Amino acid sequence: MKYIDEFRDGELALGIxxxxxxxxxxxxxxxxxEFCGGHTHAISRYGxxxxxxxxxxxxxxPGCPVCVLPIGRIDLAIRLALDQGVIVAxxxxxxxxxxxxxxxxxxxKARGGDVRMVYSPADALxxxxxxxxxxxxxxxIGFETTTPPTALVIKEAARAEVTxxxxxxxxxxxxxxxxxxxxxxEVRRLGTLPLDGFIGPAHVSxxxxxxxxxxxxxxxxxxVVIAGFEPLDxxxxxxxxxxQINDGRAEVENEFTRAVTRDGNLKAQAxxxxxxxxxxxxxxxGLGMVPYSALRIREAYGAFDAERRFRLETRSVADxxxxxxxxxxxxxxxxxxxxxxxxxxxxxxxxxSCMVSSEGACAAxxxxxxxxxxxxxxxxxx
Amino acid sequence: xxxxxxxYVRPLDIRHGRVDLSHGAGGRAMAQLVEQLFAAxxxxxxxxxxxxxxxxxxPEGRIVMSTDCHVVSPLFFxxxxxxxxxxxxxxxDVAMSGAQPLWLAAGFILEEGFPLADLxxxxxxxxxxxxxxxxxxxxxxxKVVEKGKGDGVFITTTGVGVxxxxxxxxxxxxxxxxxxxxxxxxxxxxxxxxxxxESLAFGTDLVSDTAPLHGLVAAMVEAVPxxxxxxxxxxxxxxxxxxxxxxxxxxGMTIDEAAVPVERQVExxxxxxxxxxxxxxxxxxxxxxxxxxxxxRLLEVMRAHxxxxxxxxxxEVTEDAHxxxxxxxxxxxxxxxxxxxxxxxxxxx
Numbered sequence: 001m002k003y004i005d006e007f008r009d010g011e012l013a014l015g016i017x018x019x020x021x022x023x024x025x026x027x028x029x030x031x032x033x034e035f036c037g038g039h040t041h042a043i044s045r046y047g048x049x050x051x052x053x054x055x056x057x058x059x060x061x062p063g064c065p066v067c068v069l070p071i072g073r074i075d076l077a078i079r080l081a082l083d084q085g086v087i088v089a090x091x092x093x094x095x096x097x098x099x100x101x102x103x104x105x106x107x108x109k110a111r112g113g114d115v116r117m118v119y120s121p122a123d124a125l126x127x128x129x130x131x132x133x134x135x136x137x138x139x140x141i142g143f144e145t146t147t148p149p150t151a152l153v154i155k156e157a158a159r160a161e162v163t164x165x166x167x168x169x170x171x172x173x174x175x176x177x178x179x180x181x182x183x184x185x186e187v188r189r190l191g192t193l194p195l196d197g198f199i200g201p202a203h204v205s206x207x208x209x210x211x212x213x214x215x216x217x218x219x220x221x222x223x224v225v226i227a228g229f230e231p232l233d234x235x236x237x238x239x240x241x242x243x244q245i246n247d248g249r250a251e252v253e254n255e256f257t258r259a260v261t262r263d264g265n266l267k268a269q270a271x272x273x274x275x276x277x278x279x280x281x282x283x284x285x286g287l288g289m290v291p292y293s294a295l296r297i298r299e300a301y302g303a304f305d306a307e308r309r310f311r312l313e314t315r316s317v318a319d320x321x322x323x324x325x326x327x328x329x330x331x332x333x334x335x336x337x338x339x340x341x342x343x344x345x346x347x348x349x350x351x352x353s354c355m356v357s358s359e360g361a362c363a364a365x366x367x368x369x370x371x372x373x374x375x376x377x378x379x380x381x382x
Numbered sequence: 383x384x385x386x387x388x389x390y391v392r393p394l395d396i397r398h399g400r401v402d403l404s405h406g407a408g409g410r411a412m413a414q415l416v417e418q419l420f421a422a423x424x425x426x427x428x429x430x431x432x433x434x435x436x437x438x439x440x441p442e443g444r445i446v447m448s449t450d451c452h453v454v455s456p457l458f459f460x461x462x463x464x465x466x467x468x469x470x471x472x473x474x475d476v477a478m479s480g481a482q483p484l485w486l487a488a489g490f491i492l493e494e495g496f497p498l499a500d501l502x503x504x505x506x507x508x509x510x511x512x513x514x515x516x517x518x519x520x521x522x523x524x525k526v527v528e529k530g531k532g533d534g535v536f537i538t539t540t541g542v543g544v545x546x547x548x549x550x551x552x553x554x555x556x557x558x559x560x561x562x563x564x565x566x567x568x569x570x571x572x573x574x575x576x577x578x579x580e581s582l583a584f585g586t587d588l589v590s591d592t593a594p595l596h597g598l599v600a601a602m603v604e605a606v607p608x609x610x611x612x613x614x615x616x617x618x619x620x621x622x623x624x625x626x627x628x629x630x631x632x633x634g635m636t637i638d639e640a641a642v643p644v645e646r647q648v649e650x651x652x653x654x655x656x657x658x659x660x661x662x663x664x665x666x667x668x669x670x671x672x673x674x675x676x677x678x679r680l681l682e683v684m685r686a687h688x689x690x691x692x693x694x695x696x697x698e699v700t701e702d703a704h705x706x707x708x709x710x711x712x713x714x715x716x717x718x719x720x721x722x723x724x725x726x727x728x729x730x731x
Contacts, residue, residue: 001649010640010714017714045658047715119655231713347720368717 007230017051037064037359044368046231059331060361071317074099081113089124090139121153128165151275168306176293200226209264286329325352406526423509428520436520443544448475461589465507472541477596481543493532556631561677572662593666611671634702
């Protein structure tokens with residue numbers, strides 16, 4: 001496939017792998033966090049870890065949209081579907097996220113709730129048009145990448161004066177989450193989570209640009225390399241980070257120049273700020289309450305805000321006690337450190353949200369990488 | 383005396399008519415539907431007996447039997463429809479034992495209100511598929527459910543076949559060192575169906591690979607009677623089939639990503655939907671496990687058959703207490719190809 005295969009070329013990968021191995025100092029460690037679930041997925045799916053020297057360690061960050069969605073917010077959507085007869089539409093990944101009372105949106109569907117999978121918020125608006133006698137709520141989640149389409153559909157609903165459509169907004173912001181991790185005691189004081197650099201988001205950065213990361217590089221003296229979601233992008237970014245760390249630099253570099261500029265997509269940014277405003281605080285699964293980390297719908301578009309329309313109050317619901325998703329999302333623990341990983345908590349019946357999406361650290365590790373921990377019996381003729 | 387012709391029954395209005403509850407009630411309307419639509423299309427000596435069962439001659443050899451229920455949305459998709467799919471699906475399930483399929487039975491659950499014209503199209507497609515495959519539909523049944531209690535039409539087909547002497551093909555016979563052979567490209571059926579789904583509808587000239595594989599199997603069995611296992615990777619795709627055989631045989635497997643043939647359009651569609659072709663359904667492909675020494679001969683025979691032209695050696699069976707299926711990625715790494723958890727859901731970003 002043109003424009004795809006070029007970024008998955010095994011020969012080139014070997015070349016970059018050799019450069020990383022040659023330049024990484026075996027006497028020190030390079031703890032690199034890939035913030036985005038898209039990177040986690042690419043690393044697992046293509047077996048990128050196999051090509052890295054032992055000194056380079058990848059830490060999966062919290063950038064998996066369904067993983068950080070708190071239980072209380074999914075509960076709201078489930079109650080709307082089951083108690084109020086609302087059609088709830090959301091992205092496929094969202095439907096399996098475990099919530100309270102052993103429910104998920106998929107299980108709510110099996111109990112008679114009208115839950116529909118859509119590929120875009122525009123499809124949710126179409127459902128509203130096709131069902132004028134029903135209320136339709138789009139459960140909006142995601143980082144800066146999925147926010148502009150939500151803004152667009154709200155504006156479209158306003159323009160067309162749709163009266164049965166609203167959005168349950170859970171859009172969150174990447175820079176706030178990175179700050180939260182860097183400010184966490186594990187990183188700042190205790191040093192239990194050594195972080196030497198970040199692989200910066202791909203799609204998010206096409207919207208917000210590379211400028212917002214300049215603050216981290218400067219304030220926390222951590223190098224950031226923005227990278228695309230293809231495996232070669234990730235390899236190249238790792239090499240660039242190794243070089244920065246070796247040189248003692250902490251800069252924002254952009255590996256993903258084919259899509260990301262310093263200022264980002266100004267039109268999308270304007271659209272988003274027209275429809276949304278900052279929330280004072282928002283709960284993230286795993287991180288807890290994070291100040292100024294999420295968006296809500298502005299008063300002017302209040303008619304399309306499901307929280308206002310249905311007078312919803314979010315209750316904070318604690319995760320299962322045995323679940324380590326919180327620590328895993330912050331990179332403090334590895335999936336294999338969790339007692340329920342792979343036993344009670346599997347992709348078939350996830351306990352924690354990291355096991356739901358293939359972008360989640362646990363699911364990615366379970367589905368693609370767990371063989372590394374279990375010795376394979378040798379002796380098979382090749 | 384009236385002017386009505388004796389024995390005349392006004393034929394069904396197939397063009398404008400719809401299925402109603404009387405078509406399943408056992409009365410004259412049902413007899414007419416069976417006569418005019420099903421019996422006319424499937425026409426064979428067993429149906430002509432007009433009994434509730436087909437009386438068949440005793441076949442020589444070990445008998446295999448398999449049944450398969452078909453629900454698909456949309457009912458008509460590029461390259462096929464639920465009709466031919468229901469014939470191919472069961473023929474293939476029977477053939478994966480190395481058997482020659484002999485007869486089929488078909489059960490229909492129709493939803494009240496279903497257009498007769500669509501039913502005719504489906505039945506004609508089944509009849510054509512059965513005729514082309516040389517496997518007659520010898521008995522059947524029809525029920526009608528109220529509107530809203532079905533999805534147009536559900537079809538269950540059952541097949542009977544015989545296994546040639548000396549052939550012992552089973553999912554538990556894979557041994558370390560055996561080779562894994564795939565008969566062609568993967569993901570065509572699943573992506574062709576998906577391209578027609580209302581909410582997705584993307585433009586592509588992709589068609590389903592639905593096809594009866596018993597001819598290919600017969601050629602394979604004749605050339606390599608020592609074939610260990612055969613399976614058609616339908617629901618859950620290649621990944622699921624390999625995991626099934628690995629756990630049944632208590633072995634591991636390693637496949638090469640670069641060796642697995644995938645059409646460019648399938649790859650592209652999977653790419654933008656965030657799906658993995660390894661998990662997408664096929665309806666005209668098979669996986670064969672074969673002793674290493676026979677692999678080349680098998681490939682040669684498969685490639686000489688129209689349904690195996692793109693057959694490829696994709697990997698080998700290994701010894702592994704965990705029964706993992708692993709893949710050497712094109713990128714140079716290694717990863718597990720795991721069982722699918724639930725449905726394959728598109729990723730968000």
